[in-house]
Amino acid sequence: MSTAGATIGWWGVPLAVLAGAIRVSTPYLLVSLGECITEKSGRINLGLEGVLIMGAMAGYATAFATGSPWAGVLAAGLVGAVFGLLHGLLCSLKRVNDIAIGISIMLLGTGLAFFLGKPFVQPQAPMLSSISFGFWSDSTQIQSALQINPLFILGAVLAFALHFAFRHTRLGLQVRIVGDSEDAARALGYPVLPTRIVATVVGGFLAGVGGAFLSLYYPGSWNEGLSSGQGIIAVALVIFARWEPLRCLWASLLFGGASALGPALQAMGVSSGYYLFNAAPYALTLGILIASWTPNRALSGAPGELSLVRQ
Amino acid sequence: MKPIELLQPASGALDLEILGLSKHFGDVAALDDVSLHIPAGSFHALLGENGAGKSTLVKCLVGYYTADKGTVLVDQREVEIPTPREASKLGIGMVYQHFTLVPSMTVAENLVIARGALPALLNWREERARLAAFMETLPFKLPLDKPAGGLAAGEKQKVEIIKQLYLQRRLLILDEPTSVLTLDEADEALGLIKQLARNQQLSVLIITHKFREVSAYADAVTVLRRGRYAGHGKVAELTVDQMAEMMVGSAVARDAAPRANRPAIPEGAARLRIQQLTALGDHGLPVLKNIDLSVYPGEILGIAGVSGNGQKALIEVLIGQREKSGGKVQVHGKDYSGRRAELALCKVNSLPEEPLRNACVGNLSVADNLALRNYDQPPLARSGWINWRALRAQAKTYVENFRIKTDGIDAKIQTLSGGNVQRAVLARELSHPVDLLIVANPVFGLDFNAVAETHSRLLAARAQGTAILLVSEDLDELLELSDRIVVMSEGEIVFEVDAAHADIRELGRHMAGSHALAEATA
Ligand SMILES: Nc1ncnc2c1ncn2[C@@H]1O[C@H](COP(=O)(O)OP(=O)(O)OP(=O)(O)O)[C@@H](O)[C@H]1O
Ligand SMILES: [Mg+2]
Numbered sequence: 055m056s057t058a059g060a061t062i063g064w065w066g067v068p069l070a071v072l073a074g075a076i077r078v079s080t081p082y083l084l085v086s087l088g089e090c091i092t093e094k095s096g097r098i099n100l101g102l103e104g105v106l107i108m109g110a111m112a113g114y115a116t117a118f119a120t121g122s123p124w125a126g127v128l129a130a131g132l133v134g135a136v137f138g139l140l141h142g143l144l145c146s147l148k149r150v151n152d153i154a155i156g157i158s159i160m161l162l163g164t165g166l167a168f169f170l171g172k173p174f175v176q177p178q179a180p181m182l183s184s185i186s187f188g189f190w191s192d193s194t195q196i197q198s199a200l201q202i203n204p205l206f207i208l209g210a211v212l213a214f215a216l217h218f219a220f221r222h223t224r225l226g227l228q229v230r231i232v233g234d235s236e237d238a239a240r241a242l243g244y245p246v247l248p249t250r251i252v253a254t255v256v257g258g259f260l261a262g263v264g265g266a267f268l269s270l271y272y273p274g275s276w277n278e279g280l281s282s283g284q285g286i287i288a289v290a291l292v293i294f295a296r297w298e299p300l301r302c303l304w305a306s307l308l309f310g311g312a313s314a315l316g317p318a319l320q321a322m323g324v325s326s327g328y329y330l331f332n333a334a335p336y337a338l339t340l341g342i343l344i345a346s347w348t349p350n351r352a353l354s355g356a357p358g359e360l361s362l363v364r365q
Numbered sequence: 366m367k368p369i370e371l372l373q374p375a376s377g378a379l380d381l382e383i384l385g386l387s388k389h390f391g392d393v394a395a396l397d398d399v400s401l402h403i404p405a406g407s408f409h410a411l412l413g414e415n416g417a418g419k420s421t422l423v424k425c426l427v428g429y430y431t432a433d434k435g436t437v438l439v440d441q442r443e444v445e446i447p448t449p450r451e452a453s454k455l456g457i458g459m460v461y462q463h464f465t466l467v468p469s470m471t472v473a474e475n476l477v478i479a480r481g482a483l484p485a486l487l488n489w490r491e492e493r494a495r496l497a498a499f500m501e502t503l504p505f506k507l508p509l510d511k512p513a514g515g516l517a518a519g520e521k522q523k524v525e526i527i528k529q530l531y532l533q534r535r536l537l538i539l540d541e542p543t544s545v546l547t548l549d550e551a552d553e554a555l556g557l558i559k560q561l562a563r564n565q566q567l568s569v570l571i572i573t574h575k576f577r578e579v580s581a582y583a584d585a586v587t588v589l590r591r592g593r594y595a596g597h598g599k600v601a602e603l604t605v606d607q608m609a610e611m612m613v614g615s616a617v618a619r620d621a622a623p624r625a626n627r628p629a630i631p632e633g634a635a636r637l638r639i640q641q642l643t644a645l646g647d648h649g650l651p652v653l654k655n656i657d658l659s660v661y662p663g664e665i666l667g668i669a670g671v672s673g674n675g676q677k678a679l680i681e682v683l684i685g686q687r688e689k690s691g692g693k694v695q696v697h698g699k700d701y702s703g704r705r706a707e708l709a710l711c712k713v714n715s716l717p718e719e720p721l722r723n724a725c726v727g728n729l730s731v732a733d734n735l736a737l738r739n740y741d742q743p744p745l746a747r748s749g750w751i752n753w754r755a756l757r758a759q760a761k762t763y764v765e766n767f768r769i770k771t772d773g774i775d776a777k778i779q780t781l782s783g784g785n786v787q788r789a790v791l792a793r794e795l796s797h798p799v800d801l802l803i804v805a806n807p808v809f810g811l812d813f814n815a816v817a818e819t820h821s822r823l824l825a826a827r828a829q830g831t832a833i834l835l836v837s838e839d840l841d842e843l844l845e846l847s848d849r850i851v852v853m854s855e856g857e858i859v860f861e862v863d864a865a866h867a868d869i870r871e872l873g874r875h876m877a878g879s880h881a882l883a884e885a886t887a
Contacts, residue, residue, distance in 0.1 A: 224485050227487075238467045243453060
């Protein structure tokens, strides 16, 4: 154990959990914000797991080819947007179910990424660098904990921006109207299908960027085992967050923090129950969901046109 | 900042002319060569039986549907109205028969989004100030910060009407706007609209089944029958019987049996007994407070009240859509919580309000919807297998017996006209022996023939010993059908009276007294 670590002692655990929470939560945050936009418009895109992996691969490959990690992030977003467009267009056909299309997109994205990504497993692409907010402290532990990745900051700002936009901007209201009542949207003259397609494209873009985080920051490589279902969990987090962007931020942080608890304790030398701690985020999510459930209230906040909740 | 178009004065009532409008849905000719003229500032009524094509006509007019043929003239100039947005630009607005509020948005948000051209960035303080100033001019109050989805039907309807007034329309189309309003509320709303029309600020096209409203407010009527033009005239020169005859093309059905001829209520134990019932609403606040009620076999118990005073929650608890938080509900002397098995065992059937939403699966066929009560019981099902032939045969019988107008039993039920959805549910719920029937606003949107028919079916069920709990916002209906009437206000029963001795003014006082109280405390 380093000397700096010794000076702050057990304080290392919450610090490590915070740092871990921010690191682990970033892909959840980006994907769940994207999914939140899509679901607010009345569509559900279960394919974001595939989009995430495709984004990771495209981002890594582009960063490797161009030497710029930010070019990789952009490429990942664009590939995600293309997948979103595909989902959006397919779901606009009559009698097509968005959940089924989502699952196909997930399989397509994963398969395609593994196929196209084969040549990039070995070479090392340039990584995104973090921003240090710990310059004021002497403690190396604090300094390393406050190395915050730029994509998290982007995501957090976006969460606040979306929270504002859904209430105060024409576009935000339009997305909510279309997602909540197709009848109302048509009566008010808002274009239903184009709005949903654009919302799905934006959702895909953000999921792609989330993928770039995996391959260009943490864990920071490209291989087939890169994603451990982040895309799927993020979709569930949106429901958990009751379709509120700010709650997506808190939910992602909570989930990330719970995930970071096990590794943090292990770093401090507590190794018993390691696997139990790894299950913590899932148990926590389940626990909160059950605790906050009441039979008398509707799933409040759910967009009315969502195929999950439509009556 | 962009100029706010709302503050510009509306350019006044418009003159509308429709020539030779036709619209087909598949093989069904919903409209066939219909013409009509509304001079500026006039209050025009559109009459017709259920399924006559009235809603289709106005939906074509506002661009919700595209007509196959025909022209529309506004102020003598031909116009194209491909989408509601175009209609909105021309100053034409509509209150739909079904609600078009966005359920998760608050009333304030719903009013604001209706303004066609929103600025990219909304200034809520300004919007709220403008809303508040506008609300001052209205005869009724609305809860601006409640989500629209949590409002009762009557309140939703008021928001819909107010939304259109807020937009300063030049032509206001109303599709059965008063079905869920009390007499006084309807008079308030229509009186206000009539006033605007008289001042040449607005022309009005109203679809209604209530002759009272036609006589009191309309200047002229146009009648449709099976999608075709069937007549036209000035209200001052027509009698109600003449209008009714134009609608059906023949003599008119008689209304329900007079009270004197009714069988007496047999002595016996209560069929439904509710004790100290409490329940929480969607937002966790109590909506039912210590309700005590009993309904006896062969009796119709009427529940009067202004919409939004807990009637909806009471019905929901009784048919199993909402859990009670305290108290006791017993049917046949046994505890009851509204499970499907209990409903079947105790023979409890229901006709809730907004039947398309609360009693049907819109995407399923008419035949499937008609079998929702008994598809899993013989003779429709044997050892887990559904006998489709029996199911279709049942549907055909119901459609015939209840004269449901549908494009075949395989049509999706959501394509039926409002009145025919009601008939379909009635057919399903009343075709088998019923011990307890729970009914809410059963003639919402029915034409006068269908109203008489529904009322006589309810009375027939009563004569066979069914206990009926009837929630209605129409006092005339309650006085005509009920044996006893109770008034519900703010989740409590505040008054009870024998219907034969009930006085409509006294009932109104009990309904409105507490309503006024609610406004004072809100
Ligand atoms: N979207 C649709 N698809 C198919 N058929 C339709 C559709 N909308 C209406 N119809 C049919 O067109 C006919 C006219 O319906 P409409 O809703 O205009 O009647 P209405 O006069 O408004 O009746 P009500 O008084 O019951 O509301 C009906 O036979 C109905 O089944
Ligand atoms: Mg209609």
